[in-house]
Amino acid sequence: PTFRSENIRIVRAADGILASQLYVIDRTVRIESSELRMGGIGGVGTDPKYRKQGMASALMRDAEAFMKTNDFDISILFSIPEDYYTRFGYMTVLPEFTTTLMGLARLITLSAIKSSMQVRKLKPGDITSISGLYAAVHSEVTGSVKRSTAHWKWLTTHPEFNGIAVCDGNRVVAYALIRRESDRVIMHEIGSYPSPQVHDAMIRYLARYTLNSGLTKLCLEVPPDLPFARFSALEFEATQQVVVPKKRGGMARILNLQSTMKKLEKVLTDRLRSSQYRDMIRSMIIDTDIGTIRLAMDAGSVSTHLIPDDQSPQPDLAIPQSALVGLILGLYYPSHIWEVWGRPIPPDILSVLTVLFPKRFPHVTWIDHF
Secondary structure: OOOOHHHEEEEEOOOOOEEEEEEEEEEEEEEOOEEEEEEEEEEEEEOHHHOOOOHHHHHHHHHHHHHHHOOOOEEEEEEOOOOOHHHHOOEEEEOEEEEEEOOHHHHHHOOOOOOOOEEEEOOHHHHHHHHHHHHHHHOOOOOOEOOOHHHHHHHOOOOOOOEEEEEEOOEEEEEEEEEEOOOOEEEEEEEEOOOHHHHHHHHHHHHHHHHHOOOOOEEEOOOOOOHHHHHHHHHHOOEEEEEOOOOOEEEEEEOOHHHHHHHOHHHHHHHHHOOOOOOOEEEEEEEEOOEEEEEEEEOOEEEEEEEOOOOOOOOOEEOOHHHHHHHHHOOOOOHHHHHHHOOOOOHHHHHHHHHHOOOOOOOOOHHHOO
16 A cells, blocks of 8 residues: 555666565554554565575665665564574564464353354455554554555455454444464454453354364464453463564564654653653663664653764663664563673663563564565
8 A cells, every 4th residue: 555666676687687676565563652664575586597696685785775765764574584684684573472272162162241242254344443443452562553544445455354343233343354274263363342242252253163164273363462362361271372483583673763763752751651760860872783872861751862973972771773673662671681692781771771661562463464
């Protein structure tokens, strides 16, 4: 829905043949109450006879320059090869979450919560309702993609856009997007009011759907702190697993340090004001390999300022930008900086960092992958 021809970056060989290409995907992602412009890297490929000539590396450098020039804040990609994109500053920041339910036949026989909810397949006319449910549920999910009406209409053309709606009378009160694999059924997105009746109706429908498909395993690929995932784990003995792929999977990097931190001022202020440090007046210097930022905290507000290269104040925290993006997305506890990079952080700085960059469950739903 945000297609522009210049987002397709290509390399032509000397003979004029299209030898290598990638596509920059233009999206907006949430960091709770803040939003960042994200440049996704997808469709990367090189003709076999032109490989091992550095074309993919040249394309990645070109894409980085293109995104910086066009005011993107961060970049995300989904890597299959291990340890390739780390050379371009990307770090794994998106864990893989799985809540698995077994014993589905027994689940169906358990006493149901009394409810008049009905479950049916999604219809094109449901888009208005489910877009609101998606926004309500995912507004606090770090990394989730903000979707416009055009984006939703585009998603419905996806060959695997398949799902169900839970209705209370004529009103859609929940939806789920699902896909079926050889050994399991996967629910990869949910939008729902946190109602026991809604959750009960949905889980039983999904259990029956799985069994009717000749399968016995139902997996929820959603953050474990979403109400439906908690409901499944606590009420139906589901097991929850979090895997952080090693130097692959969902990876990110900061493109523009100044604009990224400026746009995060709102969420940083929200976090500070809800903490015991709401009345704090002090500055914190964060030094990275792409620049140095001062965080100024003044009686409940946070402002960010890029420090010129010709100034070199003593930093309170010195980390690569790849570690900072891990803090921003919520993958890391701030104490993880010391555990991995061996750089001690004074206790008072660590306490404030933990407020400003709390642990979260960052997630981009499967249908938004590229």
